[in-house]
Amino acid sequence: MDFNLSREHEMLRDMVKEFANSELAPRALELDNKGEFFWEQVKRSGQLGLIGVINSKDYGGTAMGHLARMILIEEISRVYPPLGFLHQTGNLLMYAIETFGNDRQKEKYLPALCKGEKVSAFALTEASGGSDPANMQTEAALEPDGYVVNGRKSWITGVDPADVVGFVAKTGDKFGAFVVEKGTPGFEVTRREETIGLRSLPVNEFALTNCRLPKENLMGEEGRGLVCALTTIATIGRTGAAGVALGIARGCYEIALKFAKERLLYGKPIATLQAIQFMLTDMNVEIEAAKWLCYSTAWQLDQGKTSRDLAVDIARCKLYAVDVANRCAYKAVDIMGAYGLSPEYRVIGLLRDALELGVAAGSQEVMKVTIGATITR
């Protein structure tokens, strides 16, 4: 088995690393404090071709694949997790349209999204519970000239800045996936949640009140909406969250390691103390294990396997990587003592961002339910 990444993947990593270090790192703290959406960084990401890596070249994508996506999200998140997370959520609708949409929808939405000129969001969750999507209340009543949608979606990342939002609604007892554009009458962003992490990425509630959508806003076949959403969330959302987790874990490890080599106590660097070495070792081992779980899953997606084939792999890599990210962030804060609690040194910010990953693309417990149910079948 050849565990080496291809030359192109290595070049991609180098380029994203340089992008992250020179353009994201200097502004990370400031952007986090402001809590404002980071349009400039999104556009740069688009210019570099990073946003459309799972979209076809016909619509402005680069089709470099899932492993490429994992690597770039990781490298961005090492320095500025909100942008990495936006790749996670922003790619959801882009994948759904590419996979389930028709040519007209692809042409209409994908080019601007690939360029980073527009952003999207994808809404499944409601007050009835993201873990229980079949019980959703949002309804899309079918009328002769289209759909009339009523309902409310909550805890959706990035709706406020989004130009286009994908969502799932019931028609009778069937589910449909729809696209709604900002400015459509009856579509209103109603809340911004206060979040502890990923603070420059808004998390919103939005309401659809007698919102009329033409038939061409239905994505895919009638009744296939839930399948579309769950496939999308598994293939794109979970792998994306895993990538963000890998980046956060490595970012914390590198910062803590550098600190430990420089910080003197009792006349020597604390990196010479076994207690510190053990903590760094735990981080090192777990990051390496998480990395290979994630990369092998992404690689298998690139080989053409479906999210159904890879249900366990996908859930497993998200489950493990996110736990590792949280553990590494906590350890990094611990290693760095008082400096670890100071936002300037970044690890406390990375810990806050890691906390947000647990419930992303399905909670950690939902990952376990998926794996447990499958392996015991």
Next chain:
Amino acid sequence: MGLEILVCIKQVPHPDHFSEIQVDVGRGRVIGAGIPVIMNPLDRHALEEALRNKERFSGRITVIRMGRPRLQKAVEEALAMGADRAVLLYDTAFAGPDTLATAFTLFHAIQRLGKFDLIYCGNETVDSGTAQVGPQLAELLDIPQVSSVQEVSFVDEKSLEVRRAWEHGHMKVRLKLPTLLSVTRDINTPRLPTVQGIMGVPQKEVIIWNAEAIQAPLENVGLNGSSIYATGVHEFRAGRRREIMQGSTGEKVRRAVARLKELGAI
């Protein structure tokens, strides 16, 4: 219009890792194996300027490098940024050159490649940093050359005006093509390769030539063609005292000031 542009690039050890380079003082040899490598930083600026010229006037960019084919990071990055093709010059006969022998090697390769309107070089490399190859290559090609170029403007299709740094200001120099320009950091901000650029690399031509392929007379190149060579590596002067102060911060500072006074430095 269509410009034929050549960009000379060098693959160097990453400056952040210079302290890891082992020096065999006895044999005067440098052991660079295992150190991460990059394209010489100023060469990226040179390539960027070439890319901007090509975007404006259309044309073709060839990058040229002397070195081993085994590790081609610099060439790959250049192609990913937008260079059209690469030429690698590799032969044991090319090894150990002084700057004139390097210039000769490039000169003979250019004889085989054909005419260029513009040749861009980085002013100097981060490792040897002589800034000599650019001017010497231009001399062999019998074309005008300017170093420390901060800005390039095309007056018309065949002539340029460049802004060139000197210690207390700058100079304005007018040049006719073909010409060779050695550029500094001030000239531009190099682009990052895009995903599209990276994916296009495997399709681009990489030519590998040895001494025979470029018909380089062996007395012009490599160690044979060098007028100067190193006889050894030594410690400079008596070496440094390397006294590290001990104690609390206050104690360290007081002791340091006292020592500096004793040494007559303050």
Next chain:
Amino acid sequence: MTKRGSMSDSGEIWVIGEQRLGRLEEVSLELLSKGMALSQSMGVTLSAVLLGDEVEEIARELVFHGAEKVYLLEDARLRYYQSEAYARLLAGVIKEREPQVVLIGATEIGKELAPKVAAKLRTGLTAHCIDLYVGEVDAAPQLIHVVPGWGGNLVMHIICPQKRPQMATVKPGVLLKAARDENRKGKIIRVKPDIGDKDFSRIETLEMIEESPKGKPLESADIVVCGGWGMNALGDFSMLQELADILGGAIAGTRPATDKGWVDEDRMIGQSGKTVSPGLFVSLGASGAMHYTTGFMGSKVVLGVDQNPQAPIFQMADIGIVGDLREVLPCLIEELKKDRMPEKL
């Protein structure tokens, strides 16, 4: 020029004088002091070459600083440094008079001119030497060109055993200036430069524009205080300036410091920046990478401060303080201020 040379040649030692807009560059005087030392140990004449327009007074200064002869090439068209004309004329006069050693200052102009001349003469050229002396290699006398080597305190010895002239550039600020003595006698030999339109048809310097430097000049300062990336903890260079003021020194920075805008680019120390050899060089928060240390390795005494005990700067320092700059710097300033306080009687 492919003359095979040896150290028993009677060829002269030449220093290429550099003038800009009628002002002599200090490096020419530094080269003359080295030239005098070499001319003594090799027993040959030291001469200088000067190109320009109406620069006879500068030629005399070269004599006062040690040149026994000055070859003067004057023409109105040589007023500014002209790439093709200068290189061709220099190569020509070298071919004619056959000096065995040619020294040029590694200034912006010298770094471009020297390699062109060396290429025309097909001879060897070493770049930014920090010393030159006659030594022995394989039991034969050779001129040793000393250039910065890899890391810390290491240098390489280079020789040019056969090609003549052997050429070397030396960075400004490395060598000591020659003493001025108006009583020195020397010959000024006017060489008529045969320049024509051809020399300016392909390349021409249109103008040289001066920008006045701010602050205490770096090159002549006896104390230099240089800050690197580690100054980030303090936010800017204001405390570093305070330290420099107390010591009466000039400020400087490494590449990261100029990138952050804490100090101007013309105060950058390093291989692609300035070289200084002050009595005291203070390095604050610059870890000591090779391309930085070559910029100050000739300093008499080096004080290094960094928070990383493994930083390479401590190999290059005489006195080292490992610590957080936010604690060390104020402490250092306080300690030095104490000296300034008047004694209470």
